[in-house]
Amino acid sequence: MFVDKNLGQKQKYQKIDISELEQVQKKKVKQNVNINVYTGNQYSDDYYKILQVRKQLPAWDAKEQLFMLLEQYQVIVLQGETGSGKTTQMPQFLLEKYCKGRGIACTQPRRVAAMSVAKRVAEEMDVTLGEEVGYSIRFEEKTSNKTILKYMTDGMLLREAMHDPKLERYSVVILDEAHERTLNTDILFGLLKEVMLKRPDDLKVVIMSATMDAEKFQKYFHNAPLLDIPGRVFPVEIFYTQKPEKSYLDAAISTTINIHAYEEPGDILVFLTGEEEIEEACKKITSEIQKLGDDVGPVRCVPLYSTLPPNQQQKIFESAPQPNKKGIQGRKIVVATNIAETSITIDGICYVVDPGFSKQKVYNPRLRVESLLASPISKASAQQRAGRAGRTRPGKCYRLYTEQSYNTELIDNTYPEILRSNLSSVVLQLKRLGIDDLVHFDFMDPPAPETLMRALEQLYYLGALDEEGNLTKFGQSMSEFPLDPQLSKILLSSKDFYVTDEILTIVALLSVQQVFQRPKDQQQQADDARYQFVHQDGDHITFLNVFKAFKEHNESSDWCYSNFINYRSLKSADKIKIQLKQIMSKLSIPSTKTDPSNALYYTYIKKALISGMFMQTAHLTKNGAYMTVKDSQIVAIHPCSVLNHKPEWILYQEFVLTSKNYLRTVTDIEGKWLYEICPEYFNPKTIKNIETRKEFEKIEKQVLEEQRRKPDLLTVEQIQKLHKHVKSERTQSVSSPKTIQK
C-alpha cells in the first residue's frame, strides 16, 4: 500500500459524526413523519411542493431498482438523458441506505454544475447549503462536519485521493457525466477500480452517463449491471444535406437565414468552431436578414464563446426582439462554440444548425506539442447538439453534412482527453496515488506508449522520478501543487535563487490565460498600453511588471480596463498565488528575497525559470532562424511576444502550431546557464544540431576550465552576498503607468 511519507502513516480523516444524531432523529421521526431525518426540524411548506415535482421525475421510478442492484453489485452503471433527474435524485436515494458514518461524493466535470446542483439538492432536502449538503470546488469549500452529501469537481476528488488514497471518508462515490471522459474522470476510473478491491464491503460506486458509452463502462467495470432511466426530452427531427457542403461557414449562414425566413417562431442555435468565425457569422446573418426587410421578423444575433466577457455572455439569455411593424415575430439566434454543447444550456432553442466541426486538442508526443485543430465531431457530439433543440418543445436539427457522412465518417465518440494530451501531470498524479506500474495500469483507453514515455522522461529530468521511475521526495512535493510539473519545479527551486515571491507571481500568471486584452477596434491603444509594462528580457518579467502595477493600483478594475489588462485574469492569478504560497509553506519551503536593485535580480528570476523550463529552449542559428535545442524544430517567436530583439538563447512557455511553429511567452536567457543548471540534459553529445552542439561544447569547456581554476565554485548564496551592495546599471523596475487618453 502506498504510504504518504510526508504526512505520517496514520493520517486522521474527518469522520462524519451523524450516527448518534441519526438515532435520536429516527426516534423523533417515528413519532412524527413531518420531521426531517437529517436536521430534526419540521419540514417546510416548500419541501412538500418540491417533493411533488420530484416525484414526477423519471429517476423517481428507478429508486427500488437502484437499491436492488446495489445490494448485489459493488458498482453499477446508470444511464440517463438530461431531464431524468439522475444528478439530483440518485444521491438522495443513496443517502437513505448507504450513509453509515461516511459520506457520499458526487463528482462533476465543472465547478458551476457542482455548485448549482448542490444548491438545488439542499433545497429539495430542506437543509442549509453547506451543512448536510455541500460542495467542494477549487477556492471554495462549502461543507461542514455534518456534510453527508458532497458535490465536487472530479479534480477535487482526485486531490483528496492524494491524502486519502482509499477514499475512506466516503461510502458511495458517484462519477457523474462520465461520458465526457475528462482527464480527471479517466484517472478516477482506474483509481476507483483499485479502491473497490480494497474496500469490497463498504464502498459502492455509481457511474452515471448519458447514452452511447454505457456498454464500454459496463465492460470496464467487470460487467457491471446497467440501470437505464428514460429522459424527458422532446423529439428532434434531423435533416441532412444532399451533397457535401463546400464551405460549412457559408452553409451555416444561409441555413440560418432560411430557417428564419421560412420556419415557425423559435430560437436558433448555430455551432461554429471559434471566435473569429462566430463574429463573422453574426455580422453576416444580421446584415443579410436586414436586407430582407419587413417580410421577415427582426433578429437578435448573439455570439457565445468562453473568452467573451461575462456581461456579453449574459446576452444569450435575453429574449427575442419584439414583433416588427407587420406583426411578424422576432427571433434570437445564438452563434456558439462547443461551450453550448455541454457547459451552457439555453432554454427556448427549437432549431439547431450543426456544421459538424469543433476545435479539438491534439497532442504530438514526438514534437511534444499540443495544438488545436478544427476537426469533425463524433456521433455522440452530433446527438448532443441535436438534443439542444428539444428542451422546451419538439425541434429540428439541420446537419450540414450528408447522412452517409454521419453514418460512415463520424467516429462514435470523441477520443477521450487522455489520448489527446501531454501526460506529465497525469503520470505524476498516478505515481503520487501509488500506481507504479503505468504500463499495466488499467486505463479505460490506454494512451500511446510514446506519450507515457515522454511524460516519464520529462518527470525524470525534473527530478520527480528516479532512474527506476520511482517517485522521489521532490516529486512528491511537486505533486502537491495544482500545476504542470514544470511550473511546480520552478516554484520549488525558486528559493535557491532568492526570488520566491517573483516566481510565485509569474507562475500564477502563467496558469491563467489572457493577461492582456486586445480588442479588434482598439489594437493600437492596447499595444501602447502594453508598452509601459514591457521588460526587455521578455514576456515572463513583463508579466511580473503587470502584476506589480496591478497591486500598486489597488487591484482596480478601472485601471485594468484603461490599461487593457484582463481584470478577471489578474484577480484569479492573485487567488492562485495565495493558494500556491500556502502550499509552499505547508511544504516548509522558506521564502527568499533579492533586492530588485541587485545586479543579479533578473538573472535569478531567469535561472529559476530555467530550472523547470529547460526542456523548452531554443537557439538562434546562423541563418537567423530559431531551432529548439533538443528536438531541432525550426520555430519562430510569436508576434505577440514583447521581445523585439533576437537573443541567441530563449526559453519558451508554449509551442503553438498554427500557420508556423510559434513560440509564445518567451524570455531571453544565456546558453551557459542552461549547462550550469542541467549539465546532464545539455551534454553536447546529446544535441543533434551541429551548430548548437558546438556552442555547448564551447560552454562545457569554459565551465570545466572555470571549475578547474576555482575548485570551490561559489554557491548562489555566496554570489548573492558578493553582489548585495552592488547597484545595477540594468535596473528596470515597473515604470509608473500613465492613463491612456482616449
Next chain:
DNA sequence: GAGCACTGC
C-alpha cells in the same frame, strides 16, 4: 506581424 475549443486542481 498573428490569431487561442472547453474544462480543472
